[in-house]
């Protein structure tokens with residue numbers, strides 16, 4: 025038993041250019057369906073890498089294979105040279121943290137408490153110490169709270185620390201998820217659609233936040249549908265289509281690739297033909313909705329009940 029507590033990352037900062045994540049030949053099958061097929065992907069320290077692809081391409085499934093939620097049917101995933109342990113909490117302890125496409129927060133806990141939950145893999149506080157609430161426990165708790173508060177400041181939620189998570193607007197819930205992920209002091213952060221449901225200002229702020237995370241020495245792998253966000257942010261982008269990696273390269277290479285454009289037909293890029301019409305329809309719907317009893321968008325998919333993130 026130990027009463028010692030660690031508030032710093034146990035994972036040493038990676039040297040520049042070091043391979044942080046190395047996924048090789050990852051295949052994930054569900055019965056007859058191959059959701060991910062023979063995908064290689066690496067992320068180096070100091071990099072922000074994007075993962076894009078149409079809905080159902082296997083992006084989230086691939087993330088699940090990188091976080092111990094799924095054991096790939098074939099292939100191998102290494103984090104800083106070590107093969108991933110087969111349990112998600114062990115993967116988190118090793119240094120990979122993530123956020124979820126469907127937000128998972130403890131809706132009835134405060135914002136600060138949600139971040140504290142994210143710290144548990146980093147505190148070595150022993151069970152007896154916690155039960156007996158000895159001096160080690162109090163010291164550890166104070167340090168954890170200070171770090172949690174610091175992370176809230178970092179993501180811009182410091183003044184909401186005592187609010188219940190479920191009362192946060194949607195965009196702030198996504199920020200809180202990021203703070204909670206950072207609380208495990210990761211070396212690699214995986215973000216699954218971090219700007220889904222955000223307005224353009226929030227999306228810009230998230231872009232800045234991801235840059236700031238990278239500048240702290242954390243490598244980032246991000247799934248997102250917002251192409252402007254992806255191409256602004258990422259050093260490298262990989263495109264998944266029907267479970268396979270179609271193209272990988274810098275933003276210009278990927279944007280100029282005909283196969284990528286073809287893969288997205290039916291999911292038009294911004295400013296594609298038809299956008300204007302869609303915007304008009306949306307405006308009309310908004311107008312109609314404002315006179316009706318429009319349900320406010322709030323914490324409907326926080327973790328208490330509905331969640332089905334695959």
Ligand SMILES: Nc1ncnc2c1ncn2[C@@H]1O[C@H](COP(=O)(O)OP(=O)(O)O)[C@@H](O)[C@H]1O
Nearest residue numbers: 054059077078079080081082083084085086334
């Ligand atoms: N647990 C699962 N069981 C069966 N099929 C799944 C499971 N998870 C995902 N799939 C299927 O795998 C494919 C890829 O899904 P997903 O990884 O969620 O795609 P994306 O995140 O790119 O939209 C889909 O056809 C989906 O229905």
Ligand SMILES: [Mg+2]
Nearest residue numbers: 083084085125
């Ligand atoms: Mg997904």
